[in-house]
Amino acid sequence: MTTRVKIIKASPGSLVFDVNKFVLPLANIHLERAANFTVQEMQDQITASIQRPGSTGNLANSIFSERISDKSIGVGKISFLDENAKYWKAINYGSSHMVGRRMPFGTFAPGLATPDAGSFRTGRFYAGQSQGGSMYSPVVKRPIQAHNYIERTQAQLPNIVERAMK
Amino acid sequence: MTVLTWQKQSNIENSIKKFIDAQISSESLQLLNQSGVATDVTCVIGQRVNKNWNLPIIQVYSDSKTTERLEIGSNNRLDDYLVIVECRTLLSGQERNLAEWVENAINDGMTYYEYSVTVGDPDNPTETDSGHIRIDFVSSNPVSLGDDIDLFDKYRYRTTIRCSLT
Numbered sequence: 001m002t003t004r005v006k007i008i009k010a011s012p013g014s015l016v017f018d019v020n021k022f023v024l025p026l027a028n029i030h031l032e033r034a035a036n037f038t039v040q041e042m043q044d045q046i047t048a049s050i051q052r053p054g055s056t057g058n059l060a061n062s063i064f065s066e067r068i069s070d071k072s073i074g075v076g077k078i079s080f081l082d083e084n085a086k087y088w089k090a091i092n093y094g095s096s097h098m099v100g101r102r103m104p105f106g107t108f109a110p111g112l113a114t115p116d117a118g119s120f121r122t123g124r125f126y127a128g129q130s131q132g133g134s135m136y137s138p139v140v141k142r143p144i145q146a147h148n149y150i151e152r153t154q155a156q157l158p159n160i161v162e163r164a165m166k
Numbered sequence: 167m168t169v170l171t172w173q174k175q176s177n178i179e180n181s182i183k184k185f186i187d188a189q190i191s192s193e194s195l196q197l198l199n200q201s202g203v204a205t206d207v208t209c210v211i212g213q214r215v216n217k218n219w220n221l222p223i224i225q226v227y228s229d230s231k232t233t234e235r236l237e238i239g240s241n242n243r244l245d246d247y248l249v250i251v252e253c254r255t256l257l258s259g260q261e262r263n264l265a266e267w268v269e270n271a272i273n274d275g276m277t278y279y280e281y282s283v284t285v286g287d288p289d290n291p292t293e294t295d296s297g298h299i300r301i302d303f304v305s306s307n308p309v310s311l312g313d314d315i316d317l318f319d320k321y322r323y324r325t326t327i328r329c330s331l332t
Binding site: 089090093094095096097099143145146148150151152154155156159 | 213214215217229230232234246248250304305309310311314316318319322324
């Protein structure tokens, strides 16, 4: 079976003119919306996987989009992350490189400067700071668990694109 | 009292492991260690790094799931499961080769088994052939965490797949 398709144009100009005037700007809007949704999704994934109180939000705030060319927008600038949130890889992929090593002296807060097991995930360790003159140097026992915020965002891309096209 | 049986995420993890184990066994797959001795490749389930692992390993775990409504007006869902497959090896370059082998092996998907827990013998659940796992590749990248890192992190390759049940 052969089907003929007739393109009915609203204006008498060329098809290329119509594409440039109507289709490309619309595609651009969709692209920007998809990039913004992707940034939001990745920030949400990072925030949702925070395990301890007192986060500065630095990693989530370091995720932004940047136009690479007329037809592409990048999300998460690696050179910026390497400079401003160096731990982005360790958080995403997990890392066991500190296990068994001693951390620099500092304090745990809130709570006792030297926490007990009951303080698990109730605070953070602040290197170089003391609490009432008390400091200690803990040995890292557990690896950083992979948070997979990049992959979780990638898994949401079909939904993001669908939302951006609406 | 009802003992909750394994749900889909655990079933998928174990079905993938069963498939990879069978492939390893059928090819008698081994990799050389630092001394040039052929070493068995093992497949493990779980996100947390275990110091008792003997490299090289293929680590498989289900990370999260995305749930879309199948059609308007229906509560039927289309569930996709994000599964991380990490190849961790002893020597540089092996991780890429092993990952490529894994990707080729799982490309066509595998049998989906439902597992029911055996009370009193939780290590030996009963498995039932319950369909097929369809695979879509989401990402495939080496994990580079730097030079000063643990052996488990040194030669890592991560493949992320989206699994759906058919």
